[in-house]
Amino acid sequence: MQRSEFKIVVCGGGLAGLMTALALRGALNSDYQITLINEGEDGKDDIVYGSVTLPTAYDFLRGLGLDEPFLFSRSATSFSFGAHYVEWPGTETDWVQCHHEILPLIAGIPLQHHLTRNQQRLAPLLVSGVAARQGKFAHPPDDPSNPLSRAEYGYQFSVREWVQLLAEKVANTNVLRHGAEITSVQAGDSGVSHLDLASGETLSADLFIDCTGPRRKLAGAAKGAFSVTRTFSMAHSVQPTSQLGPPCRRVTASPNGWSAQTYLQNAVHTLSVQAENELADANACMLGSSDAAWKGNVVSIGAAASVLDPLTSGPMVMLQRDIERLLDLIPVTRAFEMEQREFNRRFKDDVAHTNMFADAFYLNSTSDTPFWTTAVEAALTPALSRKITQFESRGVLAKYDLEPYNDEDWIILHHGLGRRAARYDLQAEGTAKQDIDQQLDGMSRAIEQLVARMPPHHVYVSNMKRYFEKQNYA
Amino acid sequence: MSQISKICILGGGTAGWMTAAALSNKFKALGLEIQLIESDQIGTIGVGEATLPHIRFFNQQLGIDERTFMRATEATFKLGIEFCDWGQRGDHYIHPFGDYGLPTLGMDFHQLWLRLHQQGMASRLDDYSYPIIAAEQGRFQMPGDDHNQIGSNFGYAYQFDSSLYAKFLRSYCEAKGVIRTEGKVTEASQNPETGHVERLTLENGQQIEAELFIDCSGFRGILIEQTLKAGYDDWSHWLPCNRAVAVPCEARGKLLPYTRATARTAGWQWRIPLQHRTGNGHVYWNEYISDDEATHQLMSTLEGPALAEPKQLFFKTGRRNKFWSQNVVSIGLSGGFLEPLESTSIHLIQEGITALIELFPGAAIDENDVEEYNARMGLNFERVRDFLLLHYVATQRDDSEMWRYFRNMTLPNSLQEKISAWNTRGYVLKYEFGVFLPPSWIAVMLGQNLVPEAYDPRVDTYGLDQLRSQLASIKQDTMNAVEATPDQIDFLRRYGAETQSAPLVASPSGPN
Numbered sequence: 002m003q004r005s006e007f008k009i010v011v012c013g014g015g016l017a018g019l020m021t022a023l024a025l026r027g028a029l030n031s032d033y034q035i036t037l038i039n040e041g042e043d044g045k046d047d048i049v050y051g052s053v054t055l056p057t058a059y060d061f062l063r064g065l066g067l068d069e070p071f072l073f074s075r076s077a078t079s080f081s082f083g084a085h086y087v088e089w090p091g092t093e094t095d096w097v098q099c100h101h102e103i104l105p106l107i108a109g110i111p112l113q114h115h116l117t118r119n120q121q122r123l124a125p126l127l128v129s130g131v132a133a134r135q136g137k138f139a140h141p142p143d144d145p146s147n148p149l150s151r152a153e154y155g156y157q158f159s160v161r162e163w164v165q166l167l168a169e170k171v172a173n174t175n176v177l178r179h180g181a182e183i184t185s186v187q188a189g190d191s192g193v194s195h196l197d198l199a200s201g202e203t204l205s206a207d208l209f210i211d212c213t214g215p216r217r218k219l220a221g222a223a224k225g226a227f228s229v230t231r232t233f234s235m236a237h238s239v240q241p242t243s244q245l246g247p248p249c250r251r252v253t254a255s256p257n258g259w260s261a262q263t264y265l266q267n268a269v270h271t272l273s274v275q276a277e278n279e280l281a282d283a284n285a286c287m288l289g290s291s292d293a294a295w296k297g298n299v300v301s302i303g304a305a306a307s308v309l310d311p312l313t314s315g316p317m318v319m320l321q322r323d324i325e326r327l328l329d330l331i332p333v334t335r336a337f338e339m340e341q342r343e344f345n346r347r348f349k350d351d352v353a354h355t356n357m358f359a360d361a362f363y364l365n366s367t368s369d370t371p372f373w374t375t376a377v378e379a380a381l382t383p384a385l386s387r388k389i390t391q392f393e394s395r396g397v398l399a400k401y402d403l404e405p406y407n408d409e410d411w412i413i414l415h416h417g418l419g420r421r422a423a424r425y426d427l428q429a430e431g432t433a434k435q436d437i438d439q440q441l442d443g444m445s446r447a448i449e450q451l452v453a454r455m456p457p458h459h460v461y462v463s464n465m466k467r468y469f470e471k472q473n474y475a
Numbered sequence: 476m477s478q479i480s481k482i483c484i485l486g487g488g489t490a491g492w493m494t495a496a497a498l499s500n501k502f503k504a505l506g507l508e509i510q511l512i513e514s515d516q517i518g519t520i521g522v523g524e525a526t527l528p529h530i531r532f533f534n535q536q537l538g539i540d541e542r543t544f545m546r547a548t549e550a551t552f553k554l555g556i557e558f559c560d561w562g563q564r565g566d567h568y569i570h571p572f573g574d575y576g577l578p579t580l581g582m583d584f585h586q587l588w589l590r591l592h593q594q595g596m597a598s599r600l601d602d603y604s605y606p607i608i609a610a611e612q613g614r615f616q617m618p619g620d621d622h623n624q625i626g627s628n629f630g631y632a633y634q635f636d637s638s639l640y641a642k643f644l645r646s647y648c649e650a651k652g653v654i655r656t657e658g659k660v661t662e663a664s665q666n667p668e669t670g671h672v673e674r675l676t677l678e679n680g681q682q683i684e685a686e687l688f689i690d691c692s693g694f695r696g697i698l699i700e701q702t703l704k705a706g707y708d709d710w711s712h713w714l715p716c717n718r719a720v721a722v723p724c725e726a727r728g729k730l731l732p733y734t735r736a737t738a739r740t741a742g743w744q745w746r747i748p749l750q751h752r753t754g755n756g757h758v759y760w761n762e763y764i765s766d767d768e769a770t771h772q773l774m775s776t777l778e779g780p781a782l783a784e785p786k787q788l789f790f791k792t793g794r795r796n797k798f799w800s801q802n803v804v805s806i807g808l809s810g811g812f813l814e815p816l817e818s819t820s821i822h823l824i825q826e827g828i829t830a831l832i833e834l835f836p837g838a839a840i841d842e843n844d845v846e847e848y849n850a851r852m853g854l855n856f857e858r859v860r861d862f863l864l865l866h867y868v869a870t871q872r873d874d875s876e877m878w879r880y881f882r883n884m885t886l887p888n889s890l891q892e893k894i895s896a897w898n899t900r901g902y903v904l905k906y907e908f909g910v911f912l913p914p915s916w917i918a919v920m921l922g923q924n925l926v927p928e929a930y931d932p933r934v935d936t937y938g939l940d941q942l943r944s945q946l947a948s949i950k951q952d953t954m955n956a957v958e959a960t961p962d963q964i965d966f967l968r969r970y971g972a973e974t975q976s977a978p979l980v981a982s983p984s985g986p987n
Contacts, residue, residue: 028936029932029933029935030932030935030936032935033932328933329902329931331932331933333900333928333930333932334929339895339902340899340900342892343896343902343904346892387846387850390843391843391847394841394843394844395841395843395844397833397834399847399850400907400908402906402908403905403906403907424837426833426835427478427502427835427837428501428502428504428505430505431505
């Protein structure tokens with residue numbers, strides 16, 4: 002590689018900075034020097050990342066050393082089969098937006114067409130959703146004959162706790178650490194030349210990673226533009242509990258916003274979102290994204306690059322994708338125009354696709370309060386319209402390249418919001434209606450019986466932790 | 476649910492009969508009436524005698540027995556395509572149907588290889604590809620079930636006589652109730668209000684009505700263009716070859732499980748080995764070579780005596796602006812044409828059929844279905860176009876006007892970025908929807924001498940010795956697996972796919 006060490010300075014000691022530094026250190030050899038500047042963040046500003054992950058976070062977190070024995074014994078992290086949306090505008094029923102493996106074909110035809118034809122509901126056929134509603138959890142087994150094998154899960158977590166765990170992990174690596182405020186950022190045409198720290202030190206680097214969140218300390222100095230799509234206020238509160246709640250977040254709509262309760266081992270965390278200035282002790286939160294997340298020699302990761310709606314796992318999905326994209330494109334020389342262009346191309350797609358999923362939750366609202374009307378307006382993009390139109394027209398799933406949310410996520414969302422396809426695949430007519438009814442009935446009964454035997458989430462977690470302790474895992 | 480009950484397919488070439496077969500199979504239970512009009516007087520082009528692995532799934536869906544199909548179409552197995560003289564004269568490489576190496580250390584295999592290659596410690600990337608080595612030696616066997624095992628992590632396609640394939644599908648269709656009508660269309664009547672095609676009138680006065688028409692009439696696009704004027708997006712500035720001359724010849728030498736595409740000064744030449752003969756053709760740009768000279772180049776490089784007079788074809792690369800317009804869906808050459816350099820003609824027919832089945836009209840034509848169909852097919856065509864163009868521009872050749880034309884070309888942005896990302900660091904821009912996956916792009920770029928300047932630095936976290944031994948064992952496993960693979964002809968025999976027909980021989984008086 003290059004003759005001298007390539008210096009990367011990661012700025013920001015919150016969730017994004019710690020994850021990025023750890024990921025870089027794990028992926029690169031000593032040709033790359035990794036430095037982390039911690040400005041004394043403790044994760045309290047990181048509520049923008051929300052409190053849930055998608056199942057796809059599993060491997061990513063393990064790669065950072067956050068495996069389950071560690072997470073569950075060292076923090077109040079719990080499981081998530083999905084999120085329960087209650088009193089949601091535009092739909093009469095509540096639903097669990099659950100995580101589920103590929104839905105089965107029946108007689109070679111996608112399940113949703115049979116549901117349309119037979120006017121059946123999807124919810125009773127989703128094992129993760131049924132279990133979540135009843136507060137039950139168990140790890141999905143490998144055995145495909147067990148209906149639970151089709152469940153997938155993510156985590157409910159507290160950002161502040163994860164920040165502490167990650168800081169510990171970083172301390173065990175040879176990442177160079179500076180604990181001091183960045184007092185000034187010296188930037189020119191080619192990007193940032195160096196940083197001055199409150200400690201009196203000056204740092205230069207080949208590549209700077211801006212993980213300073215909405216403050217965008219480096220990207221701002223490098224004149225990176227950020228486009229705001231929507232503004233709201235956000236508040237976060239913690240209510241200690243003695244018993245762990247269900248393995249799913251509960252999201253409730255309110256006249257001018259929504260609030261989400263996350264059930265951790267020792268507490269319920271509540272995140273409330275309202276139209277701006279409605280919450281007394283709230284943070285103003287500007288949703289939006291950078292026009293180019295990589296500018297000059299500054300790459301923005303996480304909330305410095307995009308602030309996405311915490312209604313879904315979107316912010317965590319985006320953070321993970323930001324880091325994976327950076328790892329795919331770590332410069333191999335000191336010229337990195339190609340890496341920059343490709344990073345920004347993928348970034349743009351990822352923002353659009355991640356937003357599209359959260360936006361879709363708002364579309365059915367007919368409320369005329371500022372919060373809901375702004376949300377609906379922002380949601381109306383041609384790309385999303387195509388998805389909705391195609392599903393409503395005949396249950397077809399219009400797709401884009403490499404979206405973070407899969408077919409099942411979308412089908413579950415459409416059904417949850419009460420969307421039904423006007424037509425179904427004609428091939429379904431080749432099957433007898435009552436045979437399909439019987440088959441669907443069999444599926445939902447098997448799920449019901451299985452869930453009845455599953456342990457409550459809190460019991461499962463305490464047994465699991467006892468097991469970890471016995472095995473000396475953590 | 477109510478549904479349309481009558482459809483009419485115009486044209487009985489590969490596209491027409493493939494469409495009829497798939498629709499009659501899928502909708503047989505629904506009482507859909509399918510008519511197909513073809514004229515024995517109008518020849519079929521017989522596009523592409525070589526296919527991509529996806530066709531196996533097409534046949535499987537129809538419930539077609541592989542051995543019966545292969546015997547009926549003089550088919551051979553195909554493990555990839557060999558490209559000769561593309562990067563520079565004298566070069567050759569095989570684009571295989573399968574990944575290189577095995578998933579190793581959680582990294583892309585080619586990145587590991589690039590590092591060793593830079594150190595001079597790797598043999599050519601081909602040596603880690605079972606389908607390439609097997610193809611080079613003329614061997615074939617079925618892939619096993621475990622796709623993480625050398626000797627199983629590949630796909631295969633066929634080389635066959637496409638007119639025999641159409642004939643084979645015709646009997647399949649007729650058994651399923653498809654009504655074939657012989658005749659030429661003289662008039663297409665449209666509904667004055669909706670503009671929908673309602674009825675076709677044949678030369679003998681017979682009238683055929685339908686609610687949905689599939690235009691498989693080839694380049695002419697009788698319904699989609701002549702009647703509905705859907706328009707054509709001309710891609711000649713990117714893919715300027717506009718003529719071809721084709722001729723079969725006697726087979727010579729070992730029966731090879733791959734197609735060959737050899738670059739020429741004003742185009743390229745194909746060689747497709749079937750069981751009973753070898754198919755040949757020269758695709759060229761008439762701006763830089765005369766028809767006579769193109770034909771001469773072809774005839775003078777045949778491996779055996781010609782079995783027929785050379786047949787001339789004319790075309791213009793591009794795509795129909797609307798593949799589906801009103802109640803007419805164009806499938807096959809009527810929808811667009813891309814030169815058969817990567818055997819995509821039949822594949823694009825298959826993509827059209829798959830999309831049509833998923834979006835098949837209910838009681839009436841729904842504009843949403845039309846839009847979705849056109850969006851999907853447009854993307855398919857564009858991505859194939861970029862991949863084809865790659866062959867012409869990833870080259871060091873400048874020995875003729877045509878190659879100099881490509882040198883000076885401004886590429887579509889999507890392709891330019893792909894090449895520059897590869898050259899910089901062996902990075903492959905990925906997409907999800909499109910037929911050619913990263914291994915195909917890697918095969919062509921590396922095969923045409925685009926060697927990346929650097930590799931993914933994550934590879935450096937592993938020791939050189941570790942990488943060397945991992946790659947050495949993959950190479951050894953590949954050689955061993957090929958060693959245990961029979962010659963294609965022996966496999967065909969053992970498998971029961973060998974035809975009973977004798978190899979074709981030219982008549983003593985010359986081709987007739």
